[in-house]
Amino acid sequence: MAEQAAQPTEMGEEAPERAMATDIIRRGLIGGPVLVGVCAGVWGFDGLWSSGYALGLILVNFWLAASLITWSMRISPTMLMAVVMGGYFIRLGILTGAYFLVRNTGWFEALPFVITLVAAHIVLLVWETRYVSMSLAYPGLKPQGARS
Amino acid sequence: MLALISTILAQLTGDGEAGLSAIGAGLGYGLAAIGPGVGIGIVVGNAITAMARQPESAGVARTTMFLGIAFTEALALIGFVVFILLLP
Numbered sequence: 001m002a003e004q005a006a007q008p009t010e011m012g013e014e015a016p017e018r019a020m021a022t023d024i025i026r027r028g029l030i031g032g033p034v035l036v037g038v039c040a041g042v043w044g045f046d047g048l049w050s051s052g053y054a055l056g057l058i059l060v061n062f063w064l065a066a067s068l069i070t071w072s073m074r075i076s077p078t079m080l081m082a083v084v085m086g087g088y089f090i091r092l093g094i095l096t097g098a099y100f101l102v103r104n105t106g107w108f109e110a111l112p113f114v115i116t117l118v119a120a121h122i123v124l125l126v127w128e129t130r131y132v133s134m135s136l137a138y139p140g141l142k143p144q145g146a147r148s
Numbered sequence: 149m150l151a152l153i154s155t156i157l158a159q160l161t162g163d164g165e166a167g168l169s170a171i172g173a174g175l176g177y178g179l180a181a182i183g184p185g186v187g188i189g190i191v192v193g194n195a196i197t198a199m200a201r202q203p204e205s206a207g208v209a210r211t212t213m214f215l216g217i218a219f220t221e222a223l224a225l226i227g228f229v230v231f232i233l234l235l236p
Contacts, residue, residue, distance in 0.1 A: 016207050017214035062218070069214060077196045084192045084217065085185070092181060092224060099232060114229040121225055125218050132211055 015073075020132065021066030024124050028059045031127075035120060039112035047112040054116035057098055058124070061091055166236035173234035180227020184220045191216035 032055045039051035065087065072083035102108045195213035199206045 016211045081192055110232055114232055
């Protein structure tokens with residue numbers, strides 16, 4: 001009985017999602033400027049700020065999602081379910097609030113903002129999935145010191 | 149809730165066409181958020197089942213779960229993009 005009660009804590013000791021989010025943020029900071037640069041080339045300085053703002057939002061979104069999962073896993077699987085669902089709506093609310101915060105400012109351009117928002121999210125995710133899929137399929141090839 | 153906000157926005161703008169646009173944007177965003185919400189529930193529910201059945205493979209389940217959540221959330225982001233583009 002005591003072992004069963006300790007199970008959620010044991011599962012919460014490792015945090016693969018946080019390692020993945022850190023990795024996604026690192027890749028976003030490396031590859032993101034390319035997308036921001038393209039938007040700056042097309043829309044000028046307005047595109048640069050709008051695209052950079054969207055990239056920042058996406059990276060914060062990944063970090064927040066991973067942090068919430070790691071935190072809730074330390075408590076219980078039920079908490080995980082509640083926090084993931086609540087966190088989903090809270091993160092959508094943060095994105096919406098962040099948009100309304102800047103939509104009437106002079107530097108904001110909607111098109112580079114939305115292009116960066118969707119493209120950065122999907123590209124970073126596919127990039128990370130490729131690495132994770134390789135690690136899961138060929139565990140022996142996983143680089144030393146790398147995450148799950 | 150989003151539909152209510154969009155209706156308030158429509159009232160504030162005063163313009164009929166812009167108001168309808170705001171209602172459409174709000175409804176679209178709200179409806180687009182339902183599907184990913186259901187999807188995330190399924191992903192997390194099954195991940196918890198997997199972790200309960202095989203605690204030793206919790207790391208793999210959590211890795212897959214995080215990716216599943218993020219991919220499902222991309223659909224909600226597309227709804228958000230439509231909301232931004234439709235909003236007057």
